Amino acid sequence: MAAPLKRVLMRSARGAMRGADPARWHYGPSFDAEKAAAQHAHFARLVAASGAAVEWLDDVDDGLADSVFTHDPSLMTDAGAVILSMGKALRRAEPALHEATYARLGIPILGRIDGDGQVEGGDCVWLDRTTLVVGRGVRTNQDGIQQLANILGPIGVTVFGFDLPLWQGEEACLHLMSVISPLADDLALAHSPLLPAPFWQMLRARGITLVEGDGQEFAASHGLSLNVLPTAPRDVIMVAGFPKTKAAMEAAGCTVQTFEADALCIACEGGPTCLTRPILRR
Numbered sequence: 318m319a320a321p322l323k324r325v326l327m328r329s330a331r332g333a334m335r336g337a338d339p340a341r342w343h344y345g346p347s348f349d350a351e352k353a354a355a356q357h358a359h360f361a362r363l364v365a366a367s368g369a370a371v372e373w374l375d376d377v378d379d380g381l382a383d384s385v386f387t388h389d390p391s392l393m394t395d396a397g398a399v400i401l402s403m404g405k406a407l408r409r410a411e412p413a414l415h416e417a418t419y420a421r422l423g424i425p426i427l428g429r430i431d432g433d434g435q436v437e438g439g440d441c442v443w444l445d446r447t448t449l450v451v452g453r454g455v456r457t458n459q460d461g462i463q464q465l466a467n468i469l470g471p472i473g474v475t476v477f478g479f480d481l482p483l484w485q486g487e488e489a490c491l492h493l494m495s496v497i498s499p500l501a502d503d504l505a506l507a508h509s510p511l512l513p514a515p516f517w518q519m520l521r522a523r524g525i526t527l528v529e530g531d532g533q534e535f536a537a538s539h540g541l542s543l544n545v546l547p548t549a550p551r552d553v554i555m556v557a558g559f560p561k562t563k564a565a566m567e568a569a570g571c572t573v574q575t576f577e578a579d580a581l582c583i584a585c586e587g588g589p590t591c592l593t594r595p596i597l598r599r
């Protein structure tokens with residue numbers, strides 16, 4: 318998940334977030350649609366400057382405010398995309414947007430989560446090419462994890478499901494990727510107290526070093542201090558305002574760029590990882 322980012326799916330906040338009602342979407346008081354769009358544009362420039370090709374979902378005013386968080390409605394594998402199924406009811410229409418975009422790009426669909434199954438991309442962490450860890454919580458259920466294992470088994474991928482805590486409640490967004498961000502094959506930024514214990518043990522057994530994000534910055538940002546995007550191993554984009562977490566990554570050999578995102582990420586519970594669906598890393 319930290320190999321050089323070559324191609325990524327994104328959606329502008331300009332149309333999607335226009336007119337969004339913060340109370341309906343569980344956005345905080347710093348939400349501001351105009352400002353969020355400008356902050357998103359700045360972030361997209363940083364992603365493009367890293368050398369990644371940005372593939373855009375259509376920028377239309379369809380009322381799907383959370384669709385800017387393209388990490389969640391689909392997952393990419395070497396054999397094609399998996400169309401996921403959202404745990405948050407307001408996001409149920411988003412996987413179809415991804416499927417349409419993959420059709421336009423000529424990317425095959427490997428499978429779909431359907432029926433009562435739920436899986437969001439933010440709950441999925443690749444440990445290596447053949448190992449996917451999935452957080453079972455308010456957004457992802459056992460049915461979905463089983464369906465994912467059935468889809469990925471034939472291409473040689475083993476899926477492990479681990480329970481997530483409730484933390485700030487059912488309305489809030491806590492994904493597995495809210496408590497860990499890979500920085501390189503052997504390095505990850507984490508908030509260990511909220512990691513599923515068997516996952517923490519698995520990381521340790523594999524020799525993956527954990528950089529602990531600052532606890533106060535994690536709490537103050539509702540976890541956004543930790544949601545960082547690697548555009549290459551140890552090359553990272555994060556939300557501005559978390560100097561201790563930034564310094565901890567730098568001490569571990571990372572180069573860190575920041576962007577202002579109070580109206581976009583802090584308000585809307587999704588960071589740089591959530592704003593991107595990597596479709597090719599190599």
Ligand SMILES: NC(=O)NCCC[C@H](N)C(=O)O
Nearest residue numbers: 386439490492585586587591
């Ligand atoms: N992968 C992520 O952590 N995505 C963040 C999604 C935030 C969005 N407001 C949500 O509640 O789904």
